[in-house]
Amino acid sequence: MFGFKFIKVQPTEHVILTKNGKITKEGSGLSFFYFAPTHSLVKVPIGR
Numbered sequence: 001m002f003g004f005k006f007i008k009v010q011p012t013e014h015v016i017l018t019k020n021g022k023i024t025k026e027g028s029g030l031s032f033f034y035f036a037p038t039h040s041l042v043k044v045p046i047g048r
Contacts, residue, residue: 003037012047 009015011029018024018040025032028046 003035004033005036006033007031007041009043012045014044014046016042016044018042 007015008031009029014026014028015030016023016026017032017034019038024039025034034041
């Protein structure tokens with residue numbers, strides 16, 4: 001709604017949330033809301 005999104009990441013994935021080139025959240029198995037127009041999101045699998 002209005003650009004806010006929710007993400008829930010599995011414990012086997014590492015997520016990095018950035019705003020203006022600076023990391024705001026980082027870790028494995030996180031869940032949070034973020035503002036999609038101003039944030040960038042990267043998910044990296046760490047499990048086999």
